[in-house]
Amino acid sequence: MLENKKILLVDDDDDALQAIGARCRSVGMQVFTARNLLTALGQVEKQRPDVVCVDVQMPTGNGIGFCEMLANDHSTAHIPRILITGNATAETQDSARRLNAPLIPKSMNVWETLLPLLQQVAGDSPQTTSKAQSPKANLPKVDLAATRIVLPLPLAPKQSDAEPEVASAATIEADQELLLDSVFAMLGSELGEDEAEFQTYDSGQEETPPWVLCIDDDADFTDALRCRLESHGVAVVRAFDGMEGYRTAFAQPARAIILDFEMPNGHGDYVLRRLKENPVTADIPVVMLTGNKDRNIQRRLMALGAVAYFNKPVRFDQLRGELSNYIEILDTPLVSD
Incomplete structure (x- = not known):
């Protein structure tokens, strides 16, 4: 029945x-x-x-x-x-x-x-x-x-x-x-039923070339950013919504994360909060990007644990300079930008 x-x-x-x-x-x-x-x-x-x-x-x-x-x-x-x-x-x-x-x-x-x-x-x-x-x-x-x-x-x-x-x-x-x-x-x-399988970010333990996770639903922007960063010796993994980004960050902790504020399936502030609450991802530096110029949003994101906040369109030299605080990145591109 x-x-x-x-x-x-x-x-x-x-x-x-x-x-x-x-x-x-x-x-x-x-x-x-x-x-x-x-x-x-x-x-x-x-x-x-x-x-x-x-x-x-x-x-x-x-x-x-x-x-x-x-x-x-x-x-x-x-x-x-x-x-x-x-x-x-x-x-x-x-x-x-x-x-x-x-x-x-x-x-x-x-x-x-x-x-x-x-x-x-x-x-x-x-x-x-x-x-x-x-x-x-x-x-x-x-x-x-x-x-x-x-x-x-x-x-x-x-x-x-x-x-x-x-x-x-x-x-x-x-x-x-x-x-x-x-x-x-x-x-x-x-x-993450067994979190011991993963290690949180530690710059002293990494011997492989650095890579960053870019979580942004703008495919054109992330593709252009990937090309620029790769020319400076940094690999890029892309995710196009909040859930996909969180899953990727949790399974493969990156050296740094570039996170957009407005996305489907989890806005950037929510994803940022969850990243900082989880011991597997809490120590990964997160750089926030947004087209919203509201200063209250900036203050909220920084309070949640973001290391930097940039308005779109962001200048690449600004972003590269911020990332260089956390990863080894070439000052001069391998090929002309």
């Missing part, structure tokens, strides 16, 4: 959310939805669903990475995960098998395949309750080719008193920091 079981549907396709959500309600399930992975993580923390169904292709990440985060967090690892995709590549299928997550095609007959899976992983049938085993065990195998049929199943009629539960823009904004805390906490548990 699926009566009153909680399902979280994660998909940026409104039609898919409505169609699958209506079907789930027709069998008595409580439906929660999310159109991006950040909101989805917040819903997992708040609702503790009995099963999660997530699209592989999402605008700010992918469903496989989301499922990996759930699997690697002890508080959510028990939640069964089902992946839906419109492009079942060999790599995607391998990832799904590794996660022990059923992978079903996003087609018009998706419900015909999804319902038996829900009954298996979330239902209270005698078969599932009589065995003391994880809800992930013995998941049915899905033949991706065999599930494609020509005629779609009719959708269940919409119920006027059961509209999809979607967080308003105001609610999402109000809960943004809480959601980010959940994301960064999961990243920390995923990457």
Whole structure:
């Protein structure tokens, strides 16, 4: 029985959310939805669903990475995960098998395949309750080719008193920091259960050529900066949003970090605070960049632990001079700038 079981549907396709959500309600399930992975993580923390169904292709990440985060967090690892995709590549299928997550095609007959899976992983049938085993065990195998049929199943009629539960823009904004805390906490548990594997920044221990991490969503700017720094003997690793930058900094502590203030998935001030709170990254010097000339922002960033603050467009000689306080950097470029 699926009566009153909680399902979280994660998909940026409104039609898919409505169609699958209506079907789930027709069998008595409580439906929660999310159109991006950040909101989805917040819903997992708040609702503790009995099963999660997530699209592989999402605008700010992918469903496989989301499922990996759930699997690697002890508080959510028990939640069964089902992946839906419109492009079942060999790599995607391998990832799904590794996660022990059923992978079903996003087609018009998706419900015909999804319902038996829900009954298996979330239902209270005698078969599932009589065995003391994880809800992930013995998941049915899905033949991706065999599930494609020509005629779609009719959708269940919409119920006027059961509209999809979607967080308003105001609610999402109000809960943004809480959601980010959940994301960064999961990243920390995923990457750093044994922090002894990593060493914090110590200029006396580095023998390899210096490298810096540049966290900025402006690809053109970071590419130009990478070329300039490499010509002065400094390697550059780029990340394009807050979560990606934090993950990279945590897994591979850089000699210095160049961090933009305004970015998706975690503004620079939030990322800076999390970097300084974590013993693995706390000692890495962070240089902040922003196009915002508000002096209050500058004071806040410096109070959070930034070593310097520059307004965009920043002069390269200023940035190079600041970085030279923490890494060895050539005064004269190897090739003409």
